[in-house]
Amino acid sequence: MTRRDFYRYGSIVLGSLIKLVIAVPAVAFLASPLRKRGQDAGEVAFAALTSLNQLKVGVPRSFAIIQDQTDAWIKYPSEPVGSVWLIRQPAGTKPEVIAFTVECPHLGCAINLTADGKSFLCPCHASAFDFDGKPQNQVPPRPMDRLDVELTAEPDPQVRVKFQRFRTLAQERIPLA
Amino acid sequence: MLDQLAEWLDDRTGYRTLIRTFSEEQIQGGARWRYVFGSTLASVFLIQAVTGVLMMTAYSPSSASAWGSVYYINNIMWMGWFIRGLHHFGASTVMVLLVFHLLQVVLTGAYRKPREVNWWFGLALLVLTVSFGHTGYQLPWDQKGYWATKVMTNILGGAPLFGPYLKTIVVGGTEYGNQTITRLYGLHVAILPILMILCLWAHVMLARRHGLTPPARPERWAAETYWPAQTFRNVAFLSIVVGIMVSLDLIKGGAPLDAPADPSSSDYPARPEWFFLCLFQMLRHFPGRLEWVGSIVIPSTILLVLFLVPLLDRILPSRFLHFLACAGVFGLLGGAGYLTVEALKADAADPQFQEARRKADAAHERALFLAASPQAGIPPEGAGFLLRHDPLTHGHAALEKKCLGCHFLGGQGTGEQTAADLKGFGSRTWVRGLLENPAATAYFGKVPSLGGMREWKKRSKLNGKQLDDVADFVASFARIPDDLTAEEWLISPGVAEHPGNQPFQKECGQCHIIEGFTEGGTRDAPGLFAWGSTRWLSRMIRKPGAPDLYGFFEDKAQMPPFGPDQLRGNDLEMIIRFLHNDYPLMPGTELKGTVAGVTVKMNDQVADQKY
Ligand code: FES
Numbered sequence: 001m002t003r004r005d006f007y008r009y010g011s012i013v014l015g016s017l018i019k020l021v022i023a024v025p026a027v028a029f030l031a032s033p034l035r036k037r038g039q040d041a042g043e044v045a046f047a048a049l050t051s052l053n054q055l056k057v058g059v060p061r062s063f064a065i066i067q068d069q070t071d072a073w074i075k076y077p078s079e080p081v082g083s084v085w086l087i088r089q090p091a092g093t094k095p096e097v098i099a100f101t102v103e104c105p106h107l108g109c110a111i112n113l114t115a116d117g118k119s120f121l122c123p124c125h126a127s128a129f130d131f132d133g134k135p136q137n138q139v140p141p142r143p144m145d146r147l148d149v150e151l152t153a154e155p156d157p158q159v160r161v162k163f164q165r166f167r168t169l170a171q172e173r174i175p176l177a
Numbered sequence: 178m179l180d181q182l183a184e185w186l187d188d189r190t191g192y193r194t195l196i197r198t199f200s201e202e203q204i205q206g207g208a209r210w211r212y213v214f215g216s217t218l219a220s221v222f223l224i225q226a227v228t229g230v231l232m233m234t235a236y237s238p239s240s241a242s243a244w245g246s247v248y249y250i251n252n253i254m255w256m257g258w259f260i261r262g263l264h265h266f267g268a269s270t271v272m273v274l275l276v277f278h279l280l281q282v283v284l285t286g287a288y289r290k291p292r293e294v295n296w297w298f299g300l301a302l303l304v305l306t307v308s309f310g311h312t313g314y315q316l317p318w319d320q321k322g323y324w325a326t327k328v329m330t331n332i333l334g335g336a337p338l339f340g341p342y343l344k345t346i347v348v349g350g351t352e353y354g355n356q357t358i359t360r361l362y363g364l365h366v367a368i369l370p371i372l373m374i375l376c377l378w379a380h381v382m383l384a385r386r387h388g389l390t391p392p393a394r395p396e397r398w399a400a401e402t403y404w405p406a407q408t409f410r411n412v413a414f415l416s417i418v419v420g421i422m423v424s425l426d427l428i429k430g431g432a433p434l435d436a437p438a439d440p441s442s443s444d445y446p447a448r449p450e451w452f453f454l455c456l457f458q459m460l461r462h463f464p465g466r467l468e469w470v471g472s473i474v475i476p477s478t479i480l481l482v483l484f485l486v487p488l489l490d491r492i493l494p495s496r497f498l499h500f501l502a503c504a505g506v507f508g509l510l511g512g513a514g515y516l517t518v519e520a521l522k523a524d525a526a527d528p529q530f531q532e533a534r535r536k537a538d539a540a541h542e543r544a545l546f547l548a549a550s551p552q553a554g555i556p557p558e559g560a561g562f563l564l565r566h567d568p569l570t571h572g573h574a575a576l577e578k579k580c581l582g583c584h585f586l587g588g589q590g591t592g593e594q595t596a597a598d599l600k601g602f603g604s605r606t607w608v609r610g611l612l613e614n615p616a617a618t619a620y621f622g623k624v625p626s627l628g629g630m631r632e633w634k635k636r637s638k639l640n641g642k643q644l645d646d647v648a649d650f651v652a653s654f655a656r657i658p659d660d661l662t663a664e665e666w667l668i669s670p671g672v673a674e675h676p677g678n679q680p681f682q683k684e685c686g687q688c689h690i691i692e693g694f695t696e697g698g699t700r701d702a703p704g705l706f707a708w709g710s711t712r713w714l715s716r717m718i719r720k721p722g723a724p725d726l727y728g729f730f731e732d733k734a735q736m737p738p739f740g741p742d743q744l745r746g747n748d749l750e751m752i753i754r755f756l757h758n759d760y761p762l763m764p765g766t767e768l769k770g771t772v773a774g775v776t777v778k779m780n781d782q783v784a785d786q787k788y
């Protein structure tokens with residue numbers, strides 16, 4: 001190896017090393033949102049929204065989900081984080097209450113009722129669903145997302161819902177971690 | 178394939194020629210180690226730019242959010258501490274390299290014709306770098322940044338004539354806050370970088386136009402091309418520099434982040450970054466009236482002289498001036514070094530500084546702990562409220578200020594004790610101790626007007642077991658919910674059958690009245706319903722003279738009431754939560770009074786005695 005070669009390879013090796021020392025942490029830094037945080041990844045709890053008698057059979061009503069929210073470094077106590085549609089089923093059917101998240105499985109807009117109140121319609125790209133959450137046209141990739149519901153044991157039971165988010169556009173219902 | 182693509186690109190852009198003009202530049206007298214500083218400086222500037230832009234993707238410039246976002250970068254984001262630390266130590270590195278670069282230029286007389294203009298660009302870069310350094314460490318809006326901003330802008334404001342106006346413009350008003358941060362941020366990430374790039378570009382272009390300053394008789398050595406001989410030296414030196422930066426970063430675990438800015442703190446020991454310590458120390462040698470001489474006249478005179486050096490070269494004999502310039506620069510460095518050492522020594526020998534620093538460190542640790550704690554977290558109002566909503570920090574401070582002039586806490590107070598010790602007030606231990614010996618100094622020993630308990634003790638027939646039960650019973654009062662009346666409480670489960678209920682009613686009830694339960698009447702005594710609970714405590718603090726409390730006292734013996742004017746709602750809440758031990762605690766620490774930063778007063782006294 002001549003002196004000139006030594007300079008050449010030396011420059012290249014050392015130069016690349018320095019670039020790596022900066023570039024690797026830089027990529028990790030930018031990819032930080034992929035990191036699962038203890039609090040976020042924790043168990044989602046059921047939250048009571050209303051009592052059963054407040055719901056009329058077959059008439060959807062929407063309820064806001066109030067949760068403690070962590071927005072990067074700030075902790076917001078009891079903030080609305082989303083909402084759900086609750087539909088009470090005819091007496092005797094199981095489950096007694098069905099809960100849908102309002103988030104559209106297409107691209108995440110909030111699903112509303114149609115003007116006549118007979119079915120669901122998303123205001124963004126017109127995904128249509130019936131009250132069982134089944135798609136009524138080609139737009140949505142899957143049915144509306146059902147949430148787990150729990151009824152308490154009281155005479156007028158509390159309706160408790162486990163609020164989750166799901167990946168949009170997927171055929172399957174994939175919860176976001 | 179790749180070759181073809183490169184061929185095509187070169188044809189359209191001519192990039193190869195451009196690279197060649199750099200890499201094939203002839204160096205008279207061959208490559209040299211003393212040429213490395215300029216290139217290394219440029220490279221470290223580039224690292225500063227990269228790490229800086231990375232942090233811009235995560236930093237949020239406002240007085241409520243700056244600290245939180247830096248905390249987030251430092252403690253939550255992947256490698257955030259590393260990136261921020263690199264930026265932090267990079268700033269110091271630039272300062273050191275600048276000095277070396279300047280030295281090298283002065284020693285070789287490179288300010289002489291034809292390089293005058295480039296010498297001036299170099300000076301401009303020096304000023305810009307110092308401005309970068311100063312605007313940078315204020316951005317986290319921690320204690321250090323806040324107080325540094327204050328000092329820096331007040332220096333500006335002290336300048337004759339336009340000073341006060343300039344200061345208002347920089348601060349964005351008379352108060353330090355959102356506008357101050359957005360302005361400093363704008364300076365640091367846009368205005369200064371643009372000026373820097375322009376000056377750096379001109380500096381490099383001129384340097385290339387004139388070529389490197391060769392040694393006296395370059396013919397003695399063979400000429401070399403820039404690449405790879407000089408490049409290797411540059412990169413090798415840069416590797417050492419970056420190696421040092423990275424090691425510092427790893428050893429120190431990144432850059433420090435003090436507790437969030439607190440304009441009300443009275444004893445924060447503000448110190449600038451080490452490279453400003455010499456200026457800081459120099460100010461101590463000036464009387465306040467002449468402060469602007471030290472902070473403005475001297476630095477600008479130095480700059481002016483440096484600026485004039487290439488012009489003086491035409492008037493004075495060149496060799497003589499060169500000698501003067503070298504002597505001057507070394508003299509300056511020596512002076513700066515002397516002042517820096519003096520500043521460090523003064524701090525090391527100053528117990529008050531050490532103590533203030535220890536408190537600041539404790540606050541910083543507490544703040545970081547709270548920000549990460551699931552029971553606390555940074556509140557929506559901003560990081561400034563992190564410690565203000567912490568009973569351990571704020572509650573204790575408020576208690577000390579308002580209460581410990583008469584009360585004691587764990588045997589310590591700020592005045593002469595004339596009231597009970599509040600350590601554990603409301604707890605079973607406190608009650609049990611009182612029942613055992615009301616005359617102890619921790620209880621009513623120092624409160625002559627509270628003789629009732631002592632009298633009771635003399636004639637009490639309760640045995641130890643019964644006293645235990647009564648203590649349990651009374652301690653349970655603190656847990657009575659706020660919405661429960663005495664009547665409802667009496668019929669709630671666990672009250673009637675409590676073993677302490679009977680003895681309480683029989684003995685305590687002779688004086689202490691609880692409606693529908695005890696009669697009182699033997700002697701005046703405060704009501705004990707919900708004693709020690711939040712509602713009882715806040716009523717006791719707000720209206721100690723209420724008929725159901727100590728209304729029977731004459732005014733002289735009465736505890737002064739603390740209305741909303743004397744004690745704000747948050748202070749009251751924090752004091753009560755502090756007494757209730759209602760706060761998250763760092764693992765490995767004990768409750769109350771033992772956590773660093775809490776034993777404030779006590780340590781002050783200890784420190785006084787020691788020195
Ligand atoms: S988001 Fe609902 S239809 Fe597209």
